[in-house]
């Protein structure tokens with residue numbers, strides 16, 4: 589993922605979970621996935637892939653507003669003023685329900701009904 593620099597790559601390798609925020613009719617909508625899930629699917633060029641078991645509200649939100657933001661963090665990575673760094677990853681999201689990518693996700697996560705995909709536009713550290 590070219591948008592992700594070395595620091596955020598370190599955070600990516602250490603984060604326990606990923607917070608996922610979309611915009612819904614009632615305001616921000618927050619869901620999550622596990623760090624080891626996304627690491628299993630791997631970082632791709634400017635694309636993050638997450639196993640979609642549910643994410644039904646998230647899917648609906650993305651149909652109305654494709655903007656999506658992820659937050660990852662770890663105390664194991666040094667921040668500017670001490671231990672701990674977090675990275676905000678923002679871009680355009682879509683829920684993909686079929687095709688080769690979904691087949692690949694289902695190989696590792698048979699319970700997935702699809703793939704939540706983020707096309708990364710920007711990455712920035714928070715600490």
Ligand SMILES: Cc1cc2nc3c(=O)[nH]c(=O)nc-3n(C[C@H](O)[C@H](O)[C@H](O)COP(=O)(O)O)c2cc1C
Pocket residue numbers: 605606618619620621622625638639640641642643644645646647
């Ligand atoms: C740490 C954590 C990991 C989660 N991992 C997943 C996941 O990989 N896939 C998934 O569909 N839901 C996962 N969930 C549940 C979602 O956050 C969410 O509650 C559920 O998918 C319903 O989404 P919706 O509100 O968009 O319909 C996770 C929740 C937490 C707190």
